[in-house]
Amino acid sequence: MKPEAITSSYKRWAPIYDATFGKITHAGRHHATKVANQIGGDVLEVGVGTGLALPFYAPGVTVTGIDFSEDMLQRARAKVAEENLTHVRELRQMDARKLEFPDNSFDTVVAMHLISVVPDPEQVMLEMARVCKPGGQILVVNHFARDEGWLAWFERKFAPFADYLGWHSNFPKDRVLGVDALSLVEEKHLTKLGLFTFLRMEKAA
Template sequence: MDPDAIARTYRRWAPVYDATFGAVTRPGRRAATAHANRQGGHVLEVGVGTGLALRHYRPDVKVTGIDFSDDMLRLAREKVTEKGLTNVADLRQMDARDLDFPDDSFDTVVAMYLISVVPEPRRVLAEMARVCKPGGEIVIVNHFAAEGGALGRVEALLGPFADRMGWHADFEIGTVLGSDRVREIERRTLPPLGLFTFLRLRPRPAAQQAA
């Protein structure tokens, strides 16, 4: 999706997001925040959206969130104020392809339901790895394309509608796992119906990355 399409699509999604896609994807948000809470320190949530996950971070875990869509971010800011989430340090409009943070800034970098939405997923992954501290973790929750079967055929049919829906239904996990910027440390499926995948990754030291 190009940046204009993202802004347009998520302007339409913002008012109904929490009650629709936001509701069915709750288990992934709980799994990712539970893991970030175990890690502690400073979390970066990339594509924070309407801020549905923010209240699940422990109060002593500092959270910074970024999102491309001002419409989604406005709702996230409202939640922070309404729920008095003083651990949310900052919510900023930013393109995940160009994170405006120094290298090695965060203990955990989380991206829930983002990686199949962004225009250049490998570049986003590289940015997430860059801002993650050595020894820190990257947590990704997403739907990845099924290998064949009825679901695979439905996803292939939905492929051309990515701009209207706001994500690529046929996004392949290899796009993430094939990156030389990260290595996999855990993978499991999540409800509903195992449709979503929880991935824990570590940034690779620069010496192990291809030039």
């Protein structure tokens, strides 16, 4: 997706995101934060959105969140203040293709329902790996395209509307698995229909 399409799409979604898409994606958000809590330490959430996942992080972790959409971030900041989420260190507007953090900064980097909406997912994965500490974890939750079946047919039909919907319905999983420094250590389907998939990758020590 083009950056301007992302901006306009999420400006539309921001006021209703929690009550719509946020409900659908709850399982992935809950699972990814549970794993991040088990790892502990410093967490970077790339594509923090309206901050729906922020309350699920344990007090023992420190969370930094970034998002391209300032409209989404305004809602995330309000959530942090209203719920007194003291484990959230910082929320910043940032392009995930060029993260403004030093190498090896975070124990865990989390991207939930993000990687199929960014303009250059391969570059985003490289950046996530760069800022992750050696031996650290990259946690990705996303919808990935199927090769066959009736759901695959729907994915192909909705594909031309990606810029309007704000996500790609037929995004191939291979596009997140090409970083040499990362090895896939876990893959898990999160719902009965397998609509969303959890991937856990480890950066070489």
